[in-house]
Amino acid sequence: xxxxxxxxxxxxxxxxxxxxxxxxxxxxxxxxxxxxxxxxxxxx
Amino acid sequence: xxxxxxxxxxxxxxxxxxxxxxxxxxxxxxxxxxxxxxxxxxxxxxxxxxxxxxxxxxxxxxxxxxxxxxxxxxxxxxxxxxxxxxxxxxxxxxxxxxxxxxxxxxxxxxxxxxxxxxxxxxxxxxxxxxxxxxxxxxxxxxxxxxxxxxxxxxxxxxxxxxxxxxxxxxxxxxxxxxxxxxxxxxxxxxxxxxxxxxxxxxxxxxxxxxxxxxxxxxxxxxxxxxxxxxxxxxxxxxxxxxxxxxxxxxxxxxxxxxxxxxxxxxxxxxxxxxxxxxxxxxxxxxxxxxxxxxxxxxxxxxxxxxxxxxxxxxxxxxxxxxxxxxxxxxxxxxxxxxxxxxxxxxxxxxxxxxxxxxxxxxxxxxxxxxxxxxxxxxxxxxxxxxxxxxxxxxxxxx
Numbered sequence: 001x002x003x004x005x006x007x008x009x010x011x012x013x014x015x016x017x018x019x020x021x022x023x024x025x026x027x028x029x030x031x032x033x034x035x036x037x038x039x040x041x042x043x044x
Numbered sequence: 045x046x047x048x049x050x051x052x053x054x055x056x057x058x059x060x061x062x063x064x065x066x067x068x069x070x071x072x073x074x075x076x077x078x079x080x081x082x083x084x085x086x087x088x089x090x091x092x093x094x095x096x097x098x099x100x101x102x103x104x105x106x107x108x109x110x111x112x113x114x115x116x117x118x119x120x121x122x123x124x125x126x127x128x129x130x131x132x133x134x135x136x137x138x139x140x141x142x143x144x145x146x147x148x149x150x151x152x153x154x155x156x157x158x159x160x161x162x163x164x165x166x167x168x169x170x171x172x173x174x175x176x177x178x179x180x181x182x183x184x185x186x187x188x189x190x191x192x193x194x195x196x197x198x199x200x201x202x203x204x205x206x207x208x209x210x211x212x213x214x215x216x217x218x219x220x221x222x223x224x225x226x227x228x229x230x231x232x233x234x235x236x237x238x239x240x241x242x243x244x245x246x247x248x249x250x251x252x253x254x255x256x257x258x259x260x261x262x263x264x265x266x267x268x269x270x271x272x273x274x275x276x277x278x279x280x281x282x283x284x285x286x287x288x289x290x291x292x293x294x295x296x297x298x299x300x301x302x303x304x305x306x307x308x309x310x311x312x313x314x315x316x317x318x319x320x321x322x323x324x325x326x327x328x329x330x331x332x333x334x335x336x337x338x339x340x341x342x343x344x345x346x347x348x349x350x351x352x353x354x355x356x357x358x359x360x361x362x363x364x365x366x367x368x369x370x371x372x373x374x375x376x377x378x379x380x381x382x383x384x385x386x387x388x389x390x391x392x393x394x395x396x397x398x399x400x401x402x403x404x405x406x407x408x409x410x411x412x413x414x415x416x417x418x419x420x421x422x423x424x425x426x427x428x429x430x431x432x433x434x435x436x437x438x439x440x441x442x
Binding site for chain 2: 001005006007008009010011012013014015016017018019020021022023024025026027028030031032033034035036037038039040
């Protein structure tokens with residue numbers, strides 16, 4: 001992905017949170033958005 | 045019981061990392077226009093989309109699953125609802141349908157929280173508890189242990205119906221006609237993938253979820269998928285399986301991020317290494333059970349060794365048991381199971397996992413050298429992986 005690209009992640013169980021955090025760390029210039037239905041994020 | 049807030053991660057960590065967080069239901073996804081529609085009508089455009097839509101509990105097609113007091117557990121709010129339901133009216137008669145690790149952990153945690161309060165019945169269609177983790181001779185130890193703790197273990201029993209009065213559950217009827225009183229029923233017989241958005245996008249879907257390649261890419265360009273919603277490949281059998289554990293979901297999520305950043309790392313397949321704690325017993329498994337391996341067509345050799353958590357002369361030493369399963373043809377280790385009276389040895393299952401992923405053979409395992417310390421491990425002469433392998437070596441020659 002390149003600067004300004006938009007990564008959208010749907011879901012924040014086991015996949016979404018870790019994917020978003022690492023994606024932002026590896027690609028700080030990419031716009032990362034997570035969409036989740038649940039009120040809280042539980043997976044560690 | 046821990047509060048929900050104490051076990052969840054604060055959303056602030058995402059804001060601090062510069063990640064946009066939207067709390068809403070994604071109701072539609074369009075792979076051509078490359079946008080996601082939310083329940084509030086907003087449209088979110090994307091260049092790359094990662095689906096991690098998870099799975100939901102299967103509700104069996106039996107009468108009475110819709111009665112009040114019948115629950116399944118998937119999320120923190122479910123747990124709070126169950127806790128509040130039990131505390132209201134001081135309910136005590138629990139029937140758990142399914143003897144997998146979720147139901148057994150819930151039952152043992154409840155029983156530990158209020159000793160001698162709950163009347164617990166566990167019903168399982170298969171012949172023994174933890175059927176996906178343990179072979180019969182290992183599982184029977186757990187069955188007996190839970191029976192000693194007061195659980196009524198009804199194995200190889202089919203539930204005919206759940207029945208109630210005034211919309212609330214009062215009992216469960218088995219196919220034998222036997223009726224069991226219940227003030228609460230917990231269903232845990234498996235999960236099904238959440239595939240609505242995947243279908244929206246027109247993704248190729250297999251028997252066990254969204255089809256992805258080794259890089260977690262779907263059949264639609266710029267759409268990846270990971271976690272419970274995707275079909276996995278079993279590392280040992282190379283066949284498609286449903287793999288719905290937290291570990292693979294987290295690893296797949298992080299692998300997807302690496303792929304998007306330009307790394308070419310393949311997902312190796314799942315071995316389903318998992319662990320569960322039931323009262324004072326810690327249990328773990330990895331790879332295929334011996335029963336499962338034989339169903340897959342393997343001719344197996346298995347060995348079981350008793351060991352201990354510390355050197356014999358150290359106070360607090362606890363026993364533990366390791367079973368290893370080998371493929372007789374290739375000599376490779378293909379599965380492992382642990383039952384332990386202390387927590388530490390269960391992590392040895394990850395050593396077995398590494399040996400499976402490394403496709404190590406019986407002979408290679410006989411020379412495995414492990415770290416040892418009187419307070420932390422058995423004596424080197426009781427290290428069970430090497431002893432299991434040596435015994436398998438002898439079985440091969442017999």
